[in-house]
Amino acid sequence: SQKIEQNSEALNIQEGKTATLTCNYTNYSPAYLQWYRQDPGRGPVFLLLIRENEKEKRKERLKVTFDTTLKQSLFHITASQPADSATYLCALATGGFKTIFGAGTRLFVKA
Amino acid sequence: EAGVVQSPRYKIIEKKQPVAFWCNPISGHNTLYWYRQNLGQGPELLIRYENEEAVDDSQLPKDRFSAERLKGVDSTLKIQPAELGDSAVYLCASSSLAGGRADTQYFGPGTRLTVL
Numbered sequence: 001s002q003k004i005e006q007n008s009e010a011l012n013i014q015e016g017k018t019a020t021l022t023c024n025y026t027n028y029s030p031a032y033l034q035w036y037r038q039d040p041g042r043g044p045v046f047l048l049l050i051r052e053n054e055k056e057k058r059k060e061r062l063k064v065t066f067d068t069t070l071k072q073s074l075f076h077i078t079a080s081q082p083a084d085s086a087t088y089l090c091a092l093a094t095g096g097f098k099t100i101f102g103a104g105t106r107l108f109v110k111a
Numbered sequence: 112e113a114g115v116v117q118s119p120r121y122k123i124i125e126k127k128q129p130v131a132f133w134c135n136p137i138s139g140h141n142t143l144y145w146y147r148q149n150l151g152q153g154p155e156l157l158i159r160y161e162n163e164e165a166v167d168d169s170q171l172p173k174d175r176f177s178a179e180r181l182k183g184v185d186s187t188l189k190i191q192p193a194e195l196g197d198s199a200v201y202l203c204a205s206s207s208l209a210g211g212r213a214d215t216q217y218f219g220p221g222t223r224l225t226v227l
Contacts, residue, residue: 041221042220043219043220045218098159098167
């Protein structure tokens with residue numbers, strides 16, 4: 001069956017460190033993958049999009065990698081700050097460009 | 112630029128009652144989505160519109176859920192009658208691209224529904 005897996009356990013890191021979040025998928029061949037941030041009581045906010053033919057994408061302190069062989073995307077936040085604390089959602093665009101979201105990983109950055 | 116507007120933000124009803132949610136997308140966005148998000152889960156698509164046409168409603172429980180986007184702008188999602196299991200956050204999103212091209216979705220704040 002098709003599945004998207006993100007770490008269900010929260011990730012706790014110290015301010016200034018790099019946070020790395022993982023998104024694994026099975027039985028999909030996504031055309032592209034997106035990462036969204038969601039704060040409590042709010043809707044998701046788009047962060048980055050990476051296409052199947054791209055290996056890496058950067059935006060300021062954010063970096064996303066996409067390995068279609070491993071069926072995995074890694075999301076990095078460098079020099080993390082307490083304001084980066086949120087839930088981060090991975091989303092795949094499947095055939096027909098239907099967007100499927102993972103359950104998200106909660107990140108806590110401690111000052 | 113105004114973002115996606117949803118109302119109400121919160122709704123508490125008793126089971127078997129009807130409920131409706133309203134969404135106004137970002138101006139010029141022709142694609143509109145309704146999602147349901149349960150606690151600790153990611154959003155799950157209920158229905159996607161391109162202009163006024165519902166192009167994907169495969170996950171919409173049609174026995175009790177209905178949606179409309181009559182003029183291709185704002186949209187209403189209705190549940191009648193509501194069940195306890197419908198308690199969730201209902202999110203609306205919009206995007207400016209259609210026809211299957213890669214799109215960034217802009218989400219509203221959601222409506223938190225509690226069914227007692």
